[in-house]
Amino acid sequence: MLRIQNLQAGIEGREILKGINLDIKPGEVHAIMGPNGSGKSTLASVLAGRQDYIVTGGSVEFLGKDLLDLSPEDRAGEGLFLGFQYPVEIPGLSTTNFMKTAVNEIRKYRGQEALDAVAFLKMMKEKMALMEMEQTMLSRSLNEGFSGGEKKRNEIFQMAMLQPKLAILDETDSGLDIDAIRIVANGVNKLRNKDNAVLAITHYQRLLDYLVPDFVHVLYNGRIVKSGSKELALELEEKGYDFIRNEMHQEEEVS
Amino acid sequence: MDEKFSSIEQTVLSDYKYGFVTDIESDEAPKGLDESTVRFISAKKNEPDWMLQWRLKAFQQWLKMKEPDWANITYPAINYQDIIYYSAPKQKVTISSLDEIDPELRRTFEKLGISLNEQKRLSGVAIDAVIDSVSIATTFKTQLAEQGIIFCSMSEAIREHPALIQKYLGSVVPATDNYFAALNAAVFSDGSFCYIPEGVRCPMELSTYFRINAENTGQFERTLIVAEPGSYVSYLEGCTAPMRDENQLHAAVVELIAQDHAEIKYSTVQNWYPGDKEGKGGIYNFVTKRGICQAHAKISWTQVETGSSITWKYPSVILKGDYSIGEFYSIAVTNNRQQADTGTKMQHLGKNTRSRIVSKGISAGFSNNSYRGLVHVSRKAHNARNFSQCDSLLLGDKCGAHTFPYIEVKNNTSVVEHEATTSKVGEDQIFYCNQRGMDTETAVALIINGFAKEVMNQLPMEFAIEAQKLLAISLEGSVG
Numbered sequence: 001m002l003r004i005q006n007l008q009a010g011i012e013g014r015e016i017l018k019g020i021n022l023d024i025k026p027g028e029v030h031a032i033m034g035p036n037g038s039g040k041s042t043l044a045s046v047l048a049g050r051q052d053y054i055v056t057g058g059s060v061e062f063l064g065k066d067l068l069d070l071s072p073e074d075r076a077g078e079g080l081f082l083g084f085q086y087p088v089e090i091p092g093l094s095t096t097n098f099m100k101t102a103v104n105e106i107r108k109y110r111g112q113e114a115l116d117a118v119a120f121l122k123m124m125k126e127k128m129a130l131m132e133m134e135q136t137m138l139s140r141s142l143n144e145g146f147s148g149g150e151k152k153r154n155e156i157f158q159m160a161m162l163q164p165k166l167a168i169l170d171e172t173d174s175g176l177d178i179d180a181i182r183i184v185a186n187g188v189n190k191l192r193n194k195d196n197a198v199l200a201i202t203h204y205q206r207l208l209d210y211l212v213p214d215f216v217h218v219l220y221n222g223r224i225v226k227s228g229s230k231e232l233a234l235e236l237e238e239k240g241y242d243f244i245r246n247e248m249h250q251e252e253e254v255s
Numbered sequence: 256m257d258e259k260f261s262s263i264e265q266t267v268l269s270d271y272k273y274g275f276v277t278d279i280e281s282d283e284a285p286k287g288l289d290e291s292t293v294r295f296i297s298a299k300k301n302e303p304d305w306m307l308q309w310r311l312k313a314f315q316q317w318l319k320m321k322e323p324d325w326a327n328i329t330y331p332a333i334n335y336q337d338i339i340y341y342s343a344p345k346q347k348v349t350i351s352s353l354d355e356i357d358p359e360l361r362r363t364f365e366k367l368g369i370s371l372n373e374q375k376r377l378s379g380v381a382i383d384a385v386i387d388s389v390s391i392a393t394t395f396k397t398q399l400a401e402q403g404i405i406f407c408s409m410s411e412a413i414r415e416h417p418a419l420i421q422k423y424l425g426s427v428v429p430a431t432d433n434y435f436a437a438l439n440a441a442v443f444s445d446g447s448f449c450y451i452p453e454g455v456r457c458p459m460e461l462s463t464y465f466r467i468n469a470e471n472t473g474q475f476e477r478t479l480i481v482a483e484p485g486s487y488v489s490y491l492e493g494c495t496a497p498m499r500d501e502n503q504l505h506a507a508v509v510e511l512i513a514q515d516h517a518e519i520k521y522s523t524v525q526n527w528y529p530g531d532k533e534g535k536g537g538i539y540n541f542v543t544k545r546g547i548c549q550a551h552a553k554i555s556w557t558q559v560e561t562g563s564s565i566t567w568k569y570p571s572v573i574l575k576g577d578y579s580i581g582e583f584y585s586i587a588v589t590n591n592r593q594q595a596d597t598g599t600k601m602q603h604l605g606k607n608t609r610s611r612i613v614s615k616g617i618s619a620g621f622s623n624n625s626y627r628g629l630v631h632v633s634r635k636a637h638n639a640r641n642f643s644q645c646d647s648l649l650l651g652d653k654c655g656a657h658t659f660p661y662i663e664v665k666n667n668t669s670v671v672e673h674e675a676t677t678s679k680v681g682e683d684q685i686f687y688c689n690q691r692g693m694d695t696e697t698a699v700a701l702i703i704n705g706f707a708k709e710v711m712n713q714l715p716m717e718f719a720i721e722a723q724k725l726l727a728i729s730l731e732g733s734v735g
Binding site: 048049050051052071072073075076077081082084087088090091092093097098101102105106109141142158162 | 681682683684686687688689690691692693694697701702704705706707708709
């Protein structure tokens with residue numbers, strides 16, 4: 001589904017990703033962990049098509065297409081979703097109105113007819129129940145005055161509405177208490193099926209207690225330096241990122 | 256929603272879709288302005304002598320006055336001798352029914368999306384259509400007359416209802432008020448008159464549609480609305496003009512009179528030709544609008560200003576009667592080289608008077624957008640209250656937003672609040688929308704409409720949709 005080969009990218013002349021390789025197949029959950037500044041959020045931004053980031057090398061193939069060649073909105077149309085670490089606020093724009101536009105723009109991209117108001121509302125009600133959301137949240141301005149938990153829940157609600165093929169969740173767990181993490185992770189679990197995949201970017205292991213990954217990758221200094229099963233996450237939790245740093249230094253000394 | 260966005264796409268190539276010219280013969284006054292021009296206009300309209308005298312007095316006033324220069328706008332000096340002050344489409348002198356309107360004219364209004372055909376009109380809106388200097392047609396007159404409502408052109412009102420005109424014309428905006436009001440009083444050619452009798456709630460929206468067609472002409476219309484005690488009326492005006500390389504002058508006067516317990520809701524969607532991307536051409540829009548409220552009366556101004564190369568306009572309310580209410584809701588959009596200096600004056604004279612100002616300025620391109628507002632609380636206005644909110648939104652970094660609030664409070668039991676914010680449409684907001692499948696134009700339209708929502712909500716439903724489209728179109732290509 002997603003094949004990243006030797007991806008190099010940076011911002012304002014500073015190289016951040018120094019050759020990422022990653023393969024994601026339908027039905028899989030991948031977790032990317034790593035210390036601050038290792039390039040986790042840069043990877044998410046580059047995949048979603050944020051313009052400030054410049055790709056300097058490598059390739060990304062998504063469902064048979066050259067992802068890097070597509071505009072951000074076309075990437076969304078193809079089924080790529082980014083759950084933002086810091087969801088933005090848009091005053092005066094209701095979540096309902098925002099979602100209706102998003103859903104129908106994506107349908108248009110896929111050559112589907114726009115949903116009418118009745119079908120749209122039915123879908124909204126269903127997905128809100130999934131995320132244990134209150135009705136009032138949808139008539140409020142998008143993310144304005146939402147608590148951290150509400151914002152992240154709203155991200156997963158949007159994911160539920162848009163039904164992406166690949167969901168990239170950029171530190172969706174940061175700033176959440178344990179109950180909110182459970183609701184968010186359970187929401188993602190309910191949306192999983194054999195045709196879609198999740199790439200979860202996180203600092204901490206605790207999200208992975210609920211959203212169990214098939215693969216865990218450690219990103220360090222712009223490269224994936226270690227990949228493994230979910231046990232790797234536990235090992236990291238126990239030993240901290242220092243053990244990766246030490247391993248890296250040893251390798252450097254050897255070479 | 257979908258319809259809205261496809262219409263945006265359609266307009267990508269045609270920046271100003273009302274820019275066509277109708278090829279109709281017109282009957283014009285010679286260029287320039289002196290006493291004979293004033294006499295010419297008055298004679299053309301078969302006016303009684305008192306009206307001519309009123310005009311001549313205003314003309315003498317105007318000669319003594321100076322063009323104001325305090326506004327935050329710059330433009331080359333206007334040559335008042337280079338303007339045609341009267342232009343009327345040539346058609347049969349009297350029309351007995353709407354069917355007899357020149358088909359070319361009728362098509363013009365159809366193109367503008369205005370149907371003059373009463374039978375086919377679905378929504379309950381009565382329209383007075385003014386092209387260049389003359390009112391062409393007023394619809395739904397008979398139905399309105401059954402309730403005693405008068406809705407007709409100003410020329411007709413001068414002939415048919417002289418007592419009302421003599422009593423109220425110039426009573427809120429006297430000819431001496433300002434330079435442009437004096438000019439208008441001398442040379443105004445038409446406009447709308449509306450009278451709602453005591454206790455009557457006008458059953459439909461009343462609307463005037465203004466169009467400047469002929470070249471080198473100025474448009475000087477006057478609107479007068481009188482709402483007798485306990486009555487209610489909602490009124491809307493719309494305006495467009497062809498694309499011309501020369502600047503054209505529009506200097507209108509609107510007067511509103513709300514008697515005890517009456518309510519007037521006045522909405523404007525102003526879309527005069529704004530000039531091209533380099534700032535060539537466009538309408539100079541110098542307008543004086545003011546209403547007076549007697550006890551318990553309410554006047555509410557709502558304006559969506561997207562057109563004109565220069566806008567100079569301050570719809571105001573004199574809160575004379577106790578417990579009267581004034582409101583001003585405004586969205587002013589400037590793009591390319593447009594300049595707007597607009598706002599309001601709320602004059603609290605009566606006790607327990609209240610006013611509310613919500614101004615939303617949106618600037619893009621190289622434009623300048625200023626809010627200028629005065630809240631005045633007089634010595635006797637006990638317990639007066641005002642709330643003002645002025646928000647500015649910037650698109651890009653070459654445009655300007657300015658706020659000039661003036662507050663004069665002479666009564667210490669009053670409460671005046673002022674809030675102001677300035678924000679920029681952020682890359683983050685646009686990227687967030689992009690990531691949800693929307694292109695940048697759509698994203699900007701959503702963000703802008705969110706910003707403007709509070710004012711949009713004040714517009715009558717059918718016009719709100721129109722105004723939303725207009726906002727998106729006006730800002731076409733200003734981001735990205």
